[in-house]
Every structure is written in C-alpha cells, then in structure tokens.
Amino acid sequence: MSSKGSSTAIDTIAQEANDDPEAGTLTDGFHLVIDALKLNDINTIYNVPGIPITDLGRYMQAEGLRVLSFRHEQHAGYAAAIAGFLTKKPGICLTVSAPGFLNGLTSLAHATTNCFPMILISGSSEREIVDLQQGDYEEMDQLAIAKPLCKAAYRVLHAEDIGIGIARAIRAAVSGRPGGVYLDLPAKLLGQTMDADAGAKSLVKVIDAAPSQLPAPDSVARALKVLKGAKRPLIILGKGAAYAQADNEIRALVEKSGIPYLPMSMAKGLLPDDHPLSAGPARSLVLKESDTVMMIGARLNWLLSHGKGKSWGDIPKKFVHIDIEPKEMDSNVEIAAPVVGDIGSCVQALLDGMGENWGAPPADWTDAITAKKETNIERMAPKLQNNNVPMDYQGALGVLRTIIKERPDAILVNEGANTLDFARSIIDMYKPRKRLDVGTWGVMGIGMGYAVAAA
Amino acid sequence: MSSKGSSTAIDTIAQEANDDPEAGTLTDGFHLVIDALKLNDINTIYNVPGIPITDLGRYMQAEGLRVLSFRHEQHAGYAAAIAGFLTKKPGICLTVSAPGFLNGLTSLAHATTNCFPMILISGSSEREIVDLQQGDYEEMDQLAIAKPLCKAAYRVLHAEDIGIGIARAIRAAVSGRPGGVYLDLPAKLLGQTMDADAGAKSLVKVIDAAPSQLPAPDSVARALKVLKGAKRPLIILGKGAAYAQADNEIRALVEKSGIPYLPMSMAKGLLPDDHPLSAGPARSLVLKESDTVMMIGARLNWLLSHGKGKSWGDIPKKFVHIDIEPKEMDSNVEIAAPVVGDIGSCVQALLDGMGENWGAPPADWTDAITAKKETNIERMAPKLQNNNVPMDYQGALGVLRTIIKERPDAILVNEGANTLDFARSIIDMYKPRKRLDVGTWGVMGIGMGYAVAAA
C-alpha cells in the first residue's frame, strides 16, 4: 500500500505534464496557473507542499516564482496575509487539501477579518468522490467550508478557466474592501492539457483591479459640515488608513484640520507617534471628551468598545465615518456622516472641500489633550529605563523603544498579551506600516509568517 | 395539548406588551420594530401571519403600516422583492419561523440573484433550545441557513439593538449592489420591554443609505477610449440600468453616442422599444457582429451566453462594463474597461467625458442593423394578427401588444416558458420598469406577488 502522501508521488513530476509530444504546442493546468499569476505580477508564493500541489510548487520555482515553503500552513498563511497588507497585492498561500486547507483557513479568516487581500489556493481531491462522500484522500468540500470565512470563493474545473478563475480571485481580494479569497484547484485540473496558444489567450490580465471609488460630493459636504460644527473633534486612524498608502493626504488632512488623532495599533507611524497632534497617550481622555469623531479606515468594533459605553463617556458624539464598505456604516452606532469610497479619494475630497481657511479646533480642547499627554508620558518615562531583575515588560520594551527610534525603518512584529498591550503604548513608531501585530482577532502564532513576509 | 399554532396564541395580544403600567413610559420589541421601520420611511409589509409574528403584524396595522397578508410566503416574498426593484427601498416580507422562513427564502434568494433590495424578517424560536437542538417549535438556525442566499444576515437579541439591526438591514439591502437581507427576530425579543425614551433614542435613521459611488476618472477615460476605437459598438442595458432610475441620463448617453442598444428583458422600455437605435429585433446580428460592447447594469451571465461562444460570433470583442460591484468585472470574460460606480454617476461621467463632438458609429454598422430589424419586424407582423383557432401564442400576445401600445403605463407581469419568450420579443414596452418578469432564475410563481406589489 503506497500512501498518496508517499515519496513516489511527491518526487515524480506528473507524467501528463512531461509528455508534451512537441514542446511548446501544449500547455497544462500547472503552467496556466503559473502564467496567470505572473501575468498579474504575482511573484511570491508561501506554501507547504504535498499532494496534489507538490508539483505545482516545483514548477513555480522552475518558472522563476519565489516559493517560500514552511512546515506548517499557519506560517505560510500569515505570511501571505501580511504580504497583502504591505503590498496591496493579494498574498498567495498554497496548501494541500483537507488538513492543509483547514490549517490555512485560520489565516484566510484572519485576512478577511483584518481586510488584508490574500488568496488561499488549495488543491482538492476528485470531485466525483467528494460529492458522493466516498472517502477520497483528504476528502472535503473545501469550497463550501471556505465560503463563510472569506470574501469570495471559486473552484476551477477546466484548464481553460484557470485564467478567469485567477483573475476573479485577484480582483475579489483587492477591490472594494479587501479580504481573503479562496481558490480551489482540484487535482485533476492541474494535469489537464490544452493547446498552448489557446491557453495563452485564455489568460486574463486584470485591468484596474482596485479602482478608486470616489465619494458622493454631498456626503463630503455633509461630513465637513459636521466637522465644522465640532467643539472637540477627534480623528481615529485605523489600519485601513495604513493600507491605503495615502500617507501624505492623511497627514495633510490631520495637519490642515488641526484635529488631534488617535492611531489604532497598526496605524501607528502613519504620522510619527511624537507628532504634536497625536492623542495616543491621552486615549481615555479623547474618547470620553470628544464630541465629534471622524473614523478613517477604522471600525467601531470591540477595539473601540463599539463606539458606546463607559469608555466613550457621557457626551453625545457625532460620527463621521470614511470607509469603502457601505455596510460598515451604522454597524454599531448611528453614523451622522457616512463617506463611502476608497480612503485616498475620500481624504483628498475632504481636503479639497476644506478650502483655504479651515479653522483649527478650539484651543481649550487641544491644550487639554497636550497637557494630559505630557503628564502620561512623564509618568511612564522612568519605568522604561528601569533595570529590574528579572527584567520586566517596561524595562525590556523601553530598550526596544530606543532601538526603533534609532532605526525607524525596522519592522516590529508584535504578538502576546502583555507584550502586545505594553508595546503598543511604549514603543513609538515613526513610519507607516512598520508595526505589524495580531490584528482584529488577537491571533497568537502570526509571528514567524509575518516576519518572513515582511523581511 | 394546545399547539403553538393554536388560536389562543394567534388571537391573544401578548401580555407583556399590554401590561404597560403607565402608558408611554415603556415600549417593547414589537413597537421598536415598527418605529424603526417608520423612521426609515418603510410603510408596506408583505406577510403571512403566525407564531411568533402574529402580534407583530397586528400591531403594525394598528400603527398605520400597510400590511398585505397572503396565504403562502412565496407571494409575500415576491411582492417584497419586486417592490424593492420598483422603489429602490427594501421590500419587506415578514414570516414565521422554519417552514414559513424556508418558503420565504426562495424569494430572498431570488431578490439577491436579481439584485433587488429586500428584507426577509422572520420570527424564530428560543435561542437556547435551538442551539441545543432540543426540538423547539419550528426549530431552525435560520440565520445560518439564510447566509449563503443573501447579501447580509443579522439577528437581534436585545430590544435596544432593534434600531441598529433594522438600520443595518436597510443599508445592506440598498447600498452597493442591492440584494436580499435576512433579519432574524427571536420570539422573546418582541415581548421585551424597555424605557420608551431610551427606546426612541436607540432608533437609527439611516443617513444616505445608498450613497452615490463615483467612478474613477481614469476608468471613465479608458472606457471612452475603447468606445472611440470601436467600429461596431453596441450597448446592452440590463435591469440594473432600469433599477438605477437614471432614465434621462441613459437615454442621453445612447442618443449622444449614436450607439445601437439591446435591452435585456426587464430593461425594455428604458428607451421605447421603437426607438431607432433599438437593436432588439436584430439581437443575433449585433451579438455576433459587434466589436465593442458596453454593458450598463447587465451581467454576462447565461442570459448573454456568458459573453462567449457561438452566439457571440468570431469577431474579438472588447467589453466596457459599468457596474457598482467590482467583483462583477471579469466574471466571465476579460473586461477591457471596467467602470465601477453607481449607474447614474457612471453614465453621467461618460456623458461629461464625451464632450460636444462625439462622432456617431460608422453608418454601415447602424444601417445593417436597421435593415435586419425591418426584415424581422416585417416577417413577424402577420403572425401577430392571426385569428387561429385555437388561439396561438402569437395571436394572443399580438393583442396584448396592442393594448400595451395604447396604455404604455400598464404594468406587464410575465411568467411561463413560451409565454415568456414570445412576449419578450412581441410586446413592445415604452416606459421604464413596466415589464416585470421571472428574472435571472426564471422562477415560476412570481406572478401573484408581483402583481399585488406593482398595483
């Protein structure tokens, strides 16, 4: 009995693929997948090999893709997820069926939750056996299992549909609100052959995969009106703002408006944490005391106590919310001014609409924040320089804080519980997208994959 | 043994609701649902009564909502679906749990597939029994069952969340690409009481539920460039174009561009079917011979043979595609110029971009179409006036054709197989949204509900 996972299978390049009678006249599923990825400028693959995608990984390498292989799919998956965040192109994770797929699924769900573009490509077993539930090797209806945990899920059955399948996956991952996409490649598909010319024609170059979405002018006007009426305005920057790579526009908006801002953990560094308008060290105060809050690429989820309750104090708030996904509006509380569009376009439209004479917020508000910040920073300072034995969180992270200050381009990957909480407030960031952490779900295990992909 | 479906339960207004010690100081789930709907200008409800929503229907009537009750949920559901199409506000269908919910689900899936905004509100049984699968009355995890068949699905557990729940449902139904939304109201929720003032404050008025989404300027430029390069251009209008209620802009675009157009069945009448640029009676010709096709609110699904194959001929096509949903792009074939945004905004942007001197398409192309149209119309004419006994489809529909011509405001609801195919080509429409038919899935049974809602 030779297990399907045996060396024979893993070591042999599939026959179909080799048997091209005249080189160049036929292509196959393996190469169509590779060509489709390349055509769309996708060059890096994070994978764990095995049936039925061992040969796919091998061919990918042979064809010049960068294939980074791991021993557990979670690392490949988290690497792909964060690569998507950093590059705005879908990160690709490639796995085997059933258990490999399920291991990878955690990271796909993580990508979806965090709005990172990622494609999980998994091999799958024979459709006819799976659909009759006859116990195929690693049998599972992966497509159905993946659907609730991703933005879109596709399965390709014929070689001539590989081009369109990959195009759809890419577009789904990056357009609108980005997220995880599942692409199912049944074992038999990869070995299918077809005429090479027809194959080349079947490929699809995705045009304008993530088109700008401009906000409605009246929504911009409404937002500006709300902001103008504010006595104690606040801006909250989320990781969506970091993702947008509209760093200059965002900085301009904060500075032109003079409104204090709070960065969510992965938005730290979008403006340097020592920026005068940063309200980070006065977080409790600004949440409680603000009367108007503009969310930019941040969600009113648990990380912001759902926009209500004790941490938001008793003062009634008006929310301006900038997000590409209209369904995010009113998700937790009423949004007075929804601005739906991509963040770059929305921020630009606000800047344009503010005109030249936008007045700064009342000084008592900004002064109160500054005062609070200073007190808090002062109080923390000595702790960060302690030399306690054994070392404590503050002492250790105080050292890291200095390192990052000196080398602001370094990327900080942050897991843990205390380590997470302390590092977030202790370590200042100075550049966008340099702090990568456990994200919306607080997932343990992201570290190795993140570090590899960010390197 | 008294069944939960018994008259006792149906006839008695729930005690909790009645027992307000001081009128006006308490409200309950029933009234919060009603108030939330009213606040958002939703006034018509299509339902089939029964536990646990009998009293809800009754209170709705008492509070001035228009409640149209049916004997089978499919009629209530299709009525809600088409009401959504006609009004751009979500049509509401209200049902009992498990079997009532499942009966209604067909229409919810139909709404989603057809991109009609609709909310299916179903009562559901006790969460604690359902989750332990202990066999509650009409036990079912309706939320999980609904999810794959709708755009969004929510369940509300506390009275104070009714406002936000209904706001989310409304926004999800109409924003972006419209579709079906499921809202689950557990029996116990409806009887929950809370302070009336707090209740009133918990309601959410949805602001700008379906904001305009403006296309990226470069995507508009790209589209115009493709159109300009065309020798044999064609416009296809889908029911999304009819939904948009941008009738004037669409007509202006067709006429300014001089490009022949083909209306999908529910887009008939957007321009009158006897418009000189209508290519309806030359359908086979234009699909085959065109070199550039601009889709406006139509999808390249089976109704258009997926944009490829025999009916599209051998001439390579370039597609311009206008749709609010970016994932629609490349769904079947490569899209040379995706234009993502709401149809009104996109069409306006194209009009603006065309400037004053846009040239008409080559005359040989438009002449060929006109010639073909005339031949086809001529050939059909005598059949439509036959007096065969027994009456045949042509004879019968020929009569209807005349009636609609005389009364172009009449609404035509069209089911059936032959009746559908023949009527589509025989009966000309002259006004937008007057032809309502079986839609993308070709569903039998839509007739009664559609007719009631359209009346």
Place this chain on the structure above:
Amino acid sequence: MSSKGSSTAIDTIAQEANDDPEAGTLTDGFHLVIDALKLNDINTIYNVPGIPITDLGRYMQAEGLRVLSFRHEQHAGYAAAIAGFLTKKPGICLTVSAPGFLNGLTSLAHATTNCFPMILISGSSEREIVDLQQGDYEEMDQLAIAKPLCKAAYRVLHAEDIGIGIARAIRAAVSGRPGGVYLDLPAKLLGQTMDADAGAKSLVKVIDAAPSQLPAPDSVARALKVLKGAKRPLIILGKGAAYAQADNEIRALVEKSGIPYLPMSMAKGLLPDDHPLSAGPARSLVLKESDTVMMIGARLNWLLSHGKGKSWGDIPKKFVHIDIEPKEMDSNVEIAAPVVGDIGSCVQALLDGMGENWGAPPADWTDAITAKKETNIERMAPKLQNNNVPMDYQGALGVLRTIIKERPDAILVNEGANTLDFARSIIDMYKPRKRLDVGTWGVMGIGMGYAVAAA
C-alpha cells in the same frame, strides 16, 4: 433569445438519448436513474417538470413509473414526504434547479424533522459555471445548501456512479432514523451515455436497506427494572411508533403491561382511541401525575414541553426511552433507561423480557385516569352535536368524528391551527396511520400533497 425554460427545450427529447445507433448497446444517465429506481422497487415520482429534468420525467413515464406532476414543488414534496411515512420506502420528489430546488427544500427539511424517508432529486446546472459563480441558469450550489437540512446529500457526476448514488440515497433515507436525503443530478449527467451492459452492472440493489437494530439486552433489563418500580407508569406513543409498522407488538406491550398510554397526534389509531388504556382524554393528568414514562418513538420536544416544567408537574419522573437514534437520549432531560434499537425489535425484546407474570400498575392510578377520561368525554359530548349557526369548530368536527367512526379506513389529513387542535382531541382514530397532519413543525400547506399521496 430563447430562455432555457423555453418550449424548445421542454418539448424536445434530448438527442443523445435518442441517437442509440444500435438499440440496447448504449444507455444514458436518464435511463440509469430510472433503472436504478426500479431495481429498488421505487415506482412513484412526485415532480414539477422543467429544465434540466423535463426529459427525465417524460422518460420515467415512458418506462412505466407513476409520475404525478404538480404546479408547485411544495405539493410534490409533501406528497413524497408522507409517502415515505406510509410505506417505509423513500418518497421521491423531483424538481428543477435553484428555485424549484428551494421550493422543494421546505418539504425535505420537513421530512427530516419528522423522520420520514424521502429523497429530493433536483437537477442542477453546469458545475464549472456554478463553481466559478458565473451566473448559470438557475445557478446554485444546491448540495451545500441542502446539507444542513437533510440526513445525507450526494451529487453524482458520472453516469457509472448513478447506481451507487441512488443506492446510497435510499439506504440513507430509510436506515437508522429515517429522514430526508438530497440527490443532485447535474444536467450533463443525464445525457451521458455508456455501454448498456456496463450500465446494468453498475446498478446496485440495496440489500436490507433498513436492517433491524436489536437493543442491548442489558438496556432492556434496565428498562424493565425501571418500569417494574413504577407506581404511576405511562406510555407515550409517537409517530415513530406508527412508522415502525409494529402494530401488533405495540398493542401487545400496552395490553400486557396494563400501562395507560398517550398517543401523539400521528400515533392516534395505533391502538383505537377508545381503547380502555388510552389516556388521551386525560392528558394533563397523566403528564403531571405519572412517575415513570416510557417513550416509544416519541421525542421530548416542544410537543411534550421538553419533558419538564409546569405541564409535567412536580413529581420526579423516570424516563424509559425507545428510539433508534442514540443521540435522542438525554436530548432534553436525563433518560434513566435508554433503549436503542428499532422500535419493533425493542418492543419485542421488552415483551420477551416481561415474562408471563408481569403485574398491572396499581389500580388507584388506572382508576384515576379512567375517571378523568369519562368526565372529560362527557363534558365534550354535547358540544359535538351542536347545530350552531354559523357552524363552529366543535359542531363541524363532531360530524367528521362520526364519519371516521363509521369509516375507520378513511384517511384524515389535518392542517390549520384551531382545526388542528380541535380535531386532534375530537376525532377518534381506530386504525394506524390514518391520521396525517402538519407534524413537528406545524407546516401549513401540506394538505394537497398529503392527500394525493395517501389516496
């Protein structure tokens, strides 16, 4: 444009099937389905025709199956469901894809909930288009949608697997606890041809589809011990007991034990409702006052108030539970003596174990019940003979009561709310499986299908 639902498609018998060059040497998917059903003694099909199963229905008729066609799938579905209950063979409902499938799904879920063996066979669209979600005619991943609502779900992709697919569906429907099974037949499968001999060999005659499952001897002993210790024992007969067709054994058990019994609504008539041991008219009393309850094919669901709470009184109960499904045990309350096996075998084992000298329950218990019964019957009697104008429920049902008494073989199908509650207590049944009603979910709409299938 010819809709897929057009007359052409409906009227033409598929070419592949006709084109057998030499009759008898080839067969096709259509005929393999038919032959597989026949081989397993399935002769009646309830359907609504349409693409892609129009021709299948037609061939079925041509091949001698009894095809009963309806205008709405719910009737076909409920007919199949109740046919399964009455015959212990799976009732077959055949539908078209997406909307037809969904309409049928309500009845499949109903069958599963009621433990009726039924197979919903639906045609489905092209796999490659559905899996890429490209908008096929009636596109839907029906297999995934059906799974949570049925006992088993299979899809057959190759003609040579039709035999095994139908065998699995049959066995799954009737073995263990019976239920609904979904069988997905993609359009292309039906037209596939294969060698007729190989086809014949590929068919599977299901051997012993629902084998007896004998209870563990120690579980029988435990149950008898509990019964023996009872002072106020009660037997509850459920529709599972009616399904089992072990009428003599069940009657023998009741009579030998001398224990009063309560029939659930579809178990009425298993023993005649005027049997001296019937506790039907003393329902409240026996639920409250009993100390030991033996459930036979009944579940402690909402219809029995989950085995706890007010209607069960304060006296601690011991439950003996006979069911083929071990997971039913402890579903709502602790089961002191689970007896897992098919009802016929379990009842026989109990009878065997009781020996010759089993003592009747204490007379004060049975006397109290008899007294209560007589009072209740007496009180009801005059109401049943009223001639009120307008007629009331009691008067109308009183007449029906007499008719059934005179013609005990008549089948009574019972829908409604009041009609249901009143008829259940007013109309006595005298033969097993003559009362068919809305079942566990109380579904409105079962009437026509039930009546047709029962006729």
Place this chain on the structure above:
Amino acid sequence: MSSKGSSTAIDTIAQEANDDPEAGTLTDGFHLVIDALKLNDINTIYNVPGIPITDLGRYMQAEGLRVLSFRHEQHAGYAAAIAGFLTKKPGICLTVSAPGFLNGLTSLAHATTNCFPMILISGSSEREIVDLQQGDYEEMDQLAIAKPLCKAAYRVLHAEDIGIGIARAIRAAVSGRPGGVYLDLPAKLLGQTMDADAGAKSLVKVIDAAPSQLPAPDSVARALKVLKGAKRPLIILGKGAAYAQADNEIRALVEKSGIPYLPMSMAKGLLPDDHPLSAGPARSLVLKESDTVMMIGARLNWLLSHGKGKSWGDIPKKFVHIDIEPKEMDSNVEIAAPVVGDIGSCVQALLDGMGENWGAPPADWTDAITAKKETNIERMAPKLQNNNVPMDYQGALGVLRTIIKERPDAILVNEGANTLDFARSIIDMYKPRKRLDVGTWGVMGIGMGYAVAAA
C-alpha cells in the same frame, strides 16, 4: 487601551465566581462544566488558555482535573482525538474563540473523519454582538462553522443547561459511529451563577453512553452464507476493529474461520503481525485474488482503492461489511451482506452462528498466501539490516522494528510520507492499539499531541 488578551484578564480569576457570599450556596458556569465532566468520569483536558476560557482551565486544575496545556491548539486537539481512540471516552480539547477554535477545528475534523470520539469545547464571544456582526473580540459564529465538520454541535446559553449540554456532547461523541462533537460555551455562560443545589440537580449522568447495537439475526445468517460460499475469502480489519476493544472475539473469529486477514495500518497488532493468518506481506495478492471480503471496522475508502479498479483485480468480489453505521454500506460498491451493529456484538454473533464445524478455506488459497508472504519477507530482510551511510529508511526502521519486537508494549506514533509507508510494512506490531498514525487524512502534525496523550 487594554486588549482583551491582556494579562489583566488572563490573570484575574473572574469576580462573579469568587464572590460567593456563602460558600456552597451558589455555583457558576465554570463549576457546572467541571462537575458535569467529572460526573461523567472525564478527567483530562487538553487546552490552550486565553479569553474567555482562561479561568475555566484554572478552575479545572484547582478542582483536580488533569489539564495539559499547549502553545498551539493543534497539539491539544490531536491529543484529545487520540485519547478518544485509545479510551473510548471522548477526548476533550479546550480552546479560545475564533482563531483558537479554528486551529482546533482541524483536529476535530480529523477526529470525525477517523471516527474518534472527541469534544472540542471552545469559548465564544457575546451572542448579541456576533449575531449582529458588530466586530466583537474574536467574533465568529463558531457553531455554524463547526457543524459540517463534526457529528454534532451544541451551544449552551444558560447555566442550568450545562449538564444536559455536556451529556449530549458525550453521548453524541461515543454512540453509534464515534466522532467529533463541538460544544460552544459563550463567555457569559461561565460567569452565570445559580443555586448550588439546583445546579447539582441539573447535571446529567449519561447512562449507557454507547449501548451495544446487536445485528439483525438474518443479516448475520446472510453474512455466514456468503462466507461459506467463498473459495478465496479474506478478512480486512480496520481501525474501527481496534477501537472496539473486542480483541479476543476478533482473534477468535479469524482463527475459527481460518480466513487470512489484512490489517489496516492502525489495526496492526490486533492479532500479532507474525500471526500465520496475517496476509499483510501478501497484500497485493489477496486484494486481487480474493473472491469474498469481510470488512470489519474498515471502510472501502481511498486507502482500499474504493473496493474496485486495478488493485482489486478482475475477480468479482462479494463483500460482507460489519459496521455500526448503516450509511457506510454500499458507499463505494454493492455490499452483498451488510451487518450493522457494534463490532463486538457483530463478531460475537458471527462466532455464535458459525457453530462448531466451520470448515477452513481451501488450502490452495491459504498456501498461495503463505508462499507469497515468505518470499516477500525474505526479500525484505537483508535491507532491514543494512548499515548504509547515510542511513536509509530501511536501515533506520529495521532498528525500530527490533525495538518494538523486544518491547511490544511501546507505542509507535508515525508521521511523514516515506516514513509512514515504510514503517507500516517494516515494523511489526504485536499488541492492539500500539501503532498510532496520521489516519484517514494523512495529517502532518499529529505527532506531538498523540505522543503526549498516549504517554
């Protein structure tokens, strides 16, 4: 901002639980879970701590349960899965929500696929937030996600239902065909308090969790008749046979019948691999040449090439299949004699039915097997003693082979691809359930968890 994953939350024992004013009068969700497990003799928990189950793990330890904590849920999960296999009691894996749950889900699916009894208990977030999808900490509808990958899934909402919930989970895991069960414990449940006496009464001691299921006597007779007619019979023992712990009966059946047997990989050692009737080393021969095959706790899945095709040769086979799950019958090929029941009872019934004079199979069959075995063993022998440098699989495993021979009680955990294939044929096992490997799905990563649980 303090993340929910922060040390504060992890370190503090929940207040509710501590605050019992008078010890002993109140209990809470934490303790009800623990007491329910203990009452049912479950003493070991495999977990990864975190919100919301940190305190649960801690209390478990305090109350004397054996809590083995890991850094990744896969190890906890595989440990639980294999513990279930070895003990016939459900192995318990305890995880946090969303990512922890998903990580554990791979092992739950693995348990289900392998028919190992296991319960995955995961904490989950606030129902009201999850159901409205408002972005709770680790928000996910875990119940819905788990369902397709396990035998049963339950969620408990009230403290008084913890007893019944755990009882159901246990019974579902071990009764019938064993498998994975998911149990969802929302965060709030654990802190709920209730009267301690009522709490104690609410617990459920599962009686006869996995009752014997005796086969139908006629099915046993049918099986014996088929066996009697065989010229070249074969027995295949699967891991279900190992699970059954009916070692003596199985050995007696093989020996009394004189039929050669083939052990599947985890059934090795059920009889010692050097037993004269073992056909292991003649696998290809017996699959091809046998005319009758009796499957005992093995499935005709991919590991047995689905019971057809090349490896099964041309000789028509008759299958006798012993399994507790009737749906397994005919899953891949027609079963001539299904015997449905638990393996111990079925094997015993066959032994009883064989009587005293059961004749051995024809000698030419058994002689051919013996000859083949000897040749194969002889050919392999020298390879196992090679001293190649670098060491090769044969050399390395040859050493292990000797060790296991000398210490047959040692447990062998086997992962890998080549390592798996070679070790299976090289290393003889002498005792039941001493070889633990990657199972039906060939999952990489089972090693550490298995080893810990088996230790």
